[in-house]
Amino acid sequence: MTATTHPTTMKAWLYTTTSPTLEANLTLHSTARAPPAPLKPSQVLIRVLTTALNPADYKVPAMPIVSTALIRKPASPGLDFAGEVVATADTTTTSSSSSSSSSSSFTPGQLVYGTLDLPTQFGTLAEFLIAREENLSPIPEGVSLDHAATVGVAGMTAWQSIAPFFTPDQGERVFINAGSGGCGIFAIQIAKALGCMVTTTCSTKNVQLCRELGADEVIDYTTEDVVAVLKAQGQVYDHVVDHIGLPAELYNECHAFLKPGKTFAQVGATRFPTFATRLLRPGFLGGGKRRYLPIFWKPNKSDLVRVGELIQTGKVKVVLDSVWEFEDAPKAFEKLRSERARGKVVVHVAEA
Template sequence: MATMKGWLFQASSGPFVKNLSIPTAGIPVPPIKDTEILVRNLSTTLNPIDYKLAELGFISKLIFRSPITPGLDICGTVVQVGSKVTNYKINDKVYGSLGPVAKHGSLAQFVPIAENAVALAPEGLKSDDVVATGCVAATSYAALKPYVKPGDKVFINGGSGGTGVMAIQIAKNLGADVTTSCSSANVELCKSLGADTVLDYKKGDIVAQLKDQGAVFDHVVDNIGVPANLYHASSAFLQPQGKFIQVGLGMNFAGTRQAVGNKLASLWAWGKREWIFVAPPSELHTTYVQLAEWMQQGKLRAVVDSTFEFEELPRAYERLKTGRAKGKVVVHIQE
C-alpha cells in the first residue's frame, strides 16, 4: 500500500497540539470514492474549528473516529479521478474545502475530496493565496449572498480575522456599504480591503459606537460572538427587517447559552431582526467558481498572516490560537 507524509490526531485528553504526530512510517494514501478526486496537496490553512472540536473532551471522541488527519482547505493538482467524476482530469489544479469531521483532512500530501466541493484554481495566483480564501470565503459568501443586495448597509463584527477579511470584500462585491470592527492595529488593513467605515473597539464599546450610528444597518454579520450582547442590543442599530447572521461563536457552555438565548429572542421578535446561524453553502462548487472569478479579476484577495512549513504545524496552531492573526495562517505541504 502506498504511503505519504501526514499529520495524525489521536483523540485524548490535553491540548490539541499535544496529540498530533507524524508517523515515521507514513500513513496510507486514502482510496477515493466514485464521486471523488485525489489531490496532491500543496498548501493548506488552519481554522479554529480544527482544534475547538478536538478539545471538547468526551464529545470529541463521539465526533471523531481517531486517528484522523485534521485540516479543511486544499489547493493542489488532481492525480486520480473517480469513475463518476466529469468536471476534472489529471493535472488540473483545484482548490476547495472538506467538512470539519472528515477523516482524511488537508494536513497530508494527498487528500480525497468530493468533486462538488472544489473548483478550478484561478490561473496565475500562488497556491498560498488561493488556499487562504477557501472555507472562510465560502462561509462569508453563505452569510452574505442570500441576504445582501446593492445599496444595503452591512456591519461586519470582526473584520481582520480569517472570515472578516473575506466578508468585507465579498460584501463590497455584492454592492454593500460596509462598516466593520477591529483593533487599532488593523484599521488600515480593513480600509484597504474596502471597508467604508471602521470602528476601533480599542477606542470604545462597540455596542455604544453602533448605537451612535442609529438603526441604519440592513444586516449584521458577527464573526466572533463578542460582545455577547450584540444581538440583544441590535434593535438600536439593525433595521426591523434586517438579518443578524452568526458566523463565529464560542464552542463552550457560554457559547451554547448565547446561541440559544439569541434564537429564543429572535423567535419572540416575530420575524423582526431575525437571528440566523450561518449554514454551509449547499453547493460548494458553485461558490468556489464565483470566488475564483473574483480572485482572477482582482476583486478578492487573500490576506496571509504567516506561513509555516509542514513540520512546524504545532507552531502554526500556536499562532492561530493567539487570536491575533490578521487573515489566515498557511501551512506548506509540499512543492
C-alpha cells in the same frame, strides 16, 4: 493510476487525542496510512500542496461526540487545501474486471482548490486526501496556491453570510463585527464587491488594514463603545454579520441600529453558548428583536467558484497572516489559537 499503484503510505501529522489541545498531540509520521482505494464515483485523490487552517480544525475535533464517534484515530486535521489531482474514479481500476462508469471533470496533474465536507480521519495536514468533485474547482489562472487554499471555509462562509441578503449594487449598509480575522477579511471585501457600504470593528493595530480592504467606517473596539456608536447612528443597517459574539449586548440592542425585517447573522463566537442564548432568549425578556440566524458553513461548489473568481479579478485580496512549512504545523496551530492572527494561517504540505 490503478488500484495497485494507489499510495498506501504518506507523510502526515496525526493526533489520537485533543487533550489538552490538538496541536500538543500532533506527531509527524513519514509512513502514515494513506486514504484507502479504490475511489468511489465522484471522488478525487489529491496530493496536497498547501492547506489553510481554520478554528474549526481544532474546535470541532475537540467536541466529545465528534472525537469519540465521528473521527477514527489516528487522524490528520484540516479542511481547506490546494493541490494536484492524482487520480479520479474513472482513471482508477476499481476491480480486476471493471472500471468506474463515472466521467470526471478533473484530470490527473490538474491544480485544484477546495475543501472537505467535515473533519475526517484523512485531513489536509497530510500528503494525500480524497475529496468529492462537488467540493473542488480548478485554480483560476493567476491565483497562487496559498491564496486558493484559503477559500474553503472562510471564503465560502463569508459569501454565505452576506451574498444571499443583498441585491448587488443597491448601496445597502452592512455592519461586520470583527473585520480583521480570517472570515472578516473576506466578508468586508465580498460586501464591497456587492456594492454595499461597510462598517466594521477591529483593534487599533488593524484599523488601517480594514480601511485598505474597503471598509467605509471602522470602529476601534479598544477605544470606543461599539454598541453606543451603532445606536447613535439609528436604524440604518440592512444586515449584521457577527464573527465573535462580543459585546455580549450587541444582538439584544441591534433593533436600535438594524432596520425592521432585517437579519442578524451569527457566524462565529468566542463562546459556543452565545448561539443558544441569543437564539432562545425572547425579545420580551430582553433578547434581540430582529431575526437571528446562525450561519454554519456549508460546502457549495458555486460559492467556492464565485469567491475564486473574485480573487482572480482582484475584487478580493487574500491576506496571509503567516506561512509555515510542514514541519512547523503545530506552531501554525498555536498562532491560530492565539486569536492574534491577522488574516489566514497557511501551511505548505509539499512542493508543487
